[in-house]
Amino acid sequence: MESEPLTLHSRKSLNLRYNVPISKTSRFWDGLKEGKFVTTKCKSCGEVSFPPQADCPKCMSGEAEWVDMGTDGELLTFTYVQVTPTSFVESDPYTVAVCRLPGGQKVLAWTEGLTREQLKVGMKLRLEARTRSEGSPYYVFVLR
Numbered sequence: 197m198e199s200e201p202l203t204l205h206s207r208k209s210l211n212l213r214y215n216v217p218i219s220k221t222s223r224f225w226d227g228l229k230e231g232k233f234v235t236t237k238c239k240s241c242g243e244v245s246f247p248p249q250a251d252c253p254k255c256m257s258g259e260a261e262w263v264d265m266g267t268d269g270e271l272l273t274f275t276y277v278q279v280t281p282t283s284f285v286e287s288d289p290y291t292v293a294v295c296r297l298p299g300g301q302k303v304l305a306w307t308e309g310l311t312r313e314q315l316k317v318g319m320k321l322r323l324e325a326r327t328r329s330e331g332s333p334y335y336v337f338v339l340r
């Protein structure tokens with residue numbers, strides 16, 4: 197029988213800090229502050245991307261226009277996260293949902309104000325913008 201390699205386990209916590217460049221997609225974040233959801237549509241092939249893309253993932257064109265995504269979602273699937281990953285260790289258990297918006301984009305977000313018993317595939321949810329205490333915008337699904 198092969199023996200396990202010797203390993204050293206550390207119990208130190210690791211803080212990760214992300215700096216995501218958003219200069220070409222800043223309009224999305226600006227829209228969130230006004231409660232609007234916009235994303236990129238390729239001027240060459242018409243592909244609508246979400247999250248917004250600086251360059252089209254289908255034809256690689258760098259020419260995009262902004263289109264309104266709306267906020268009315270249809271619940272496609274969801275999962276209740278009871279054992280939270282390390283990066284959310286401070287969070288209570290939470291539910292993540294995927295909804296389809298009117299333009300066909302699939303959006304993943306946490307749900308807010310809904311128990312997992314209330315969630316049913318096919319139900320109508322609404323995308324809403326929020327702002328964290330430190331000022332960064334995010335979005336959630338709520339009952340509509």
Ligand SMILES: [Zn+2]
Nearest residue numbers: 238241252255
């Ligand atoms: Zn394209």
